[in-house]
Amino acid sequence: MIDGKKTMLSGMQATGMITLGNYLGALKNWVNLSDEEGINCFYGIMDLHSITVRQNPTEFRQNARRLLQLYIAAGLDPEKNCIFFQSHVPAHAELAWILNCYTYMGEMNRMTQFKDKAAKHADNINTGLFTYPVLMAADILLYQADLVPVGKDQMQHLEITRDIANRFNGVYGDVFTVPEGYVGKQGARIMSLADPMKKMSKSDENQNASIYLLDDKDTIMRKFKKAVTDSDGFIAYSDEKPGIRNLIDIYCACTSKTVEEALADFNGMNYGQLKECVGEAVVNELAPLQARYDELAKNKDYIDRIMKENAQKASYYANKTLRKVKKKVGFTEMPR
Numbered sequence: 001m002i003d004g005k006k007t008m009l010s011g012m013q014a015t016g017m018i019t020l021g022n023y024l025g026a027l028k029n030w031v032n033l034s035d036e037e038g039i040n041c042f043y044g045i046m047d048l049h050s051i052t053v054r055q056n057p058t059e060f061r062q063n064a065r066r067l068l069q070l071y072i073a074a075g076l077d078p079e080k081n082c083i084f085f086q087s088h089v090p091a092h093a094e095l096a097w098i099l100n101c102y103t104y105m106g107e108m109n110r111m112t113q114f115k116d117k118a119a120k121h122a123d124n125i126n127t128g129l130f131t132y133p134v135l136m137a138a139d140i141l142l143y144q145a146d147l148v149p150v151g152k153d154q155m156q157h158l159e160i161t162r163d164i165a166n167r168f169n170g171v172y173g174d175v176f177t178v179p180e181g182y183v184g185k186q187g188a189r190i191m192s193l194a195d196p197m198k199k200m201s202k203s204d205e206n207q208n209a210s211i212y213l214l215d216d217k218d219t220i221m222r223k224f225k226k227a228v229t230d231s232d233g234f235i236a237y238s239d240e241k242p243g244i245r246n247l248i249d250i251y252c253a254c255t256s257k258t259v260e261e262a263l264a265d266f267n268g269m270n271y272g273q274l275k276e277c278v279g280e281a282v283v284n285e286l287a288p289l290q291a292r293y294d295e296l297a298k299n300k301d302y303i304d305r306i307m308k309e310n311a312q313k314a315s316y317y318a319n320k321t322l323r324k325v326k327k328k329v330g331f332t333e334m335p336r
C-alpha cells in the first residue's frame, strides 16, 4: 500500500527484443490493470537482472531504452504510472544484499529458472544467476507491492518473495507488504512456434520460434506459416495438439475471444488457413503499438525526461522502505 492505495509492481529484463509471449503474458495485462482507478503502478526495466547473462554493452543499452519505449507504446502511461530503470534506483541492489542474508541456499536451489538457465549457460553459472530471485524480491518489497502480475513461469519467484517477506516480518514486525501474484487468464503461457512444448522465449536462438514485437507484417505471416503443428489435419483445442492449441491461445489473446468463439471462426478451415488467420490477428494487434513505437523512438527528449522523473519518483518510495529496513536490522545511522 502507498498512501492508502493498492500498489502493483512488475517488470521485465532488458534482454533482447521482447516477444509476443512477453506481450500477451505480461505487458498486455499490465496495461489493462493500470487502467483501473485507485491502483499505484510501478513498472521496472529490470536491467540489473539482465547481467546475470553476459550482455554486449552497446546492444544492452539499446535494448533497455527500446523496452521503455515498448512499455509506453503498448499503452502504459508514463505520467500516471511509474516506469523506471532498476539500475537508476540503487536501493534495489542494497535491499537485495540484505535479503540475501534472510534467504537459504536450499530455497534458491529449488528454483526451476535457475536450473534451466544454468543448463543453458553452463560456461557462466554465476552467483547472480543463483540469487536472481532475491533481487526480484527486493524489487517487489521495496514498493510495498500488493499485486504482482507475471507470466506463470515467474510464480515460483513470487512464492519465494512471500516467504522472504514473511520471514523478515516475523523477526522485525510488519515491515513488508506480503504480495500476491497475478497471472492473467489469457496468454499466460505462449509456446514457441518451432516447438510447442517449449515456452516462447526472447533468448531462443531460433528466430522462427518467436514473434518479436517489432517484426513487420511479412515476417509475422512467414513465421506463422512455418509454425510447427501436427499431421492430424483437424482443428481442436486439446493437450494432445499443443501446436494447434498454442495458435488458438494466441488468437484468443489477440482478439479477446473465447476458445469456443475462436473454434467457430476456424470452422471448416485447414491448417494453412488457420495459420493465416492467427497471423493476421497478431499483425492487427501489434500494428498500433508499432506505429506509436516509431513516433516515440524519434522523441529522445521526451524519453529522457520520463526516465529522469520516474527514477526520482521510484527512488522516493524505495528509499522510504530501505530506511525502515536498515533501522529494523540495526545498522548505525550516519550522523546528520
Ligand code: ATP
Binding pocket: 011, 012, 013, 015, 019, 021, 022, 023, 024, 025, 026, 149, 150, 151, 152, 153, 154, 187, 188, 189, 190, 191, 199, 200, 201, 202, 203, 204
Ligand atoms: P529470457 O528468454 O531472456 O529468459 P523471457 O522471454 O522468458 O526471457 P522474461 O524477461 O523472463 O522473458 O519475462 C518477462 C515477462 O514475460 C514475465 O512476466 C514472464 O512471465 C512473461 N513471459 C515470458 N515468456 C512468456 C511466455 N512464453 N508466455 C507468457 N508469458 C511469458
Ligand code: LTN
Binding pocket: 009, 010, 011, 012, 013, 046, 049, 135, 136, 139, 140, 148, 149, 150, 154, 157
Ligand atoms: N524475473 C522477471 C522480471 C522481474 C520482475 C521483477 C517481475 C524482475 N523483477 C519484479 C515482477 C516483479 C521475469 O519476468 N523474468
